Amino acid sequence: MTAEELFERYGNGERDFRGVDLSGVNLTRKELNGINLQEANLCGAELLDTFLGQANLRKTLFRGANLDHTYFGSTDLSGSDMQSAYMGNTNFEDANLTGAKLRDEVVPIGWTILRGR
Numbered sequence: 001m002t003a004e005e006l007f008e009r010y011g012n013g014e015r016d017f018r019g020v021d022l023s024g025v026n027l028t029r030k031e032l033n034g035i036n037l038q039e040a041n042l043c044g045a046e047l048l049d050t051f052l053g054q055a056n057l058r059k060t061l062f063r064g065a066n067l068d069h070t071y072f073g074s075t076d077l078s079g080s081d082m083q084s085a086y087m088g089n090t091n092f093e094d095a096n097l098t099g100a101k102l103r104d105e106v107v108p109i110g111w112t113i114l115r116g117r
Contacts, residue, residue, distance in 0.1 A: 003027060010035065 003025040059079040
């Protein structure tokens with residue numbers, strides 16, 4: 001799926017994009033709050049200054065993605081793979097990171113970051 005198609009469908013009220021391939025797309029400075037990208041492929045994607053609050057990102061792949069200044073407030077990121085993703089000033093306030101892979105470590109079960117940097 002292209003970024004343009006995602007933005008058009010999201011703008012028309014669609015929120016369920018489970019399993020889509022968005023690898024390498026540019027989602028910079030977009031507001032995609034409440035989106036369902038469960039099991040989506042966002043490897044190598046640009047998410048600089050992107051808002052993904054209250055989203056379902058369970059088991060989503062973010063390997064090599066740019067997550068600088070990305071907002072994941074109250075988002076479910078359980079089981080997601082963020083290894084080798086750039087996470088400068090990323091906000092995980094009240095996000096669920098249970099079982100998420102951050103760099104080369106797995107987040108312990110039940111662990112939630114209130115605020116990340």
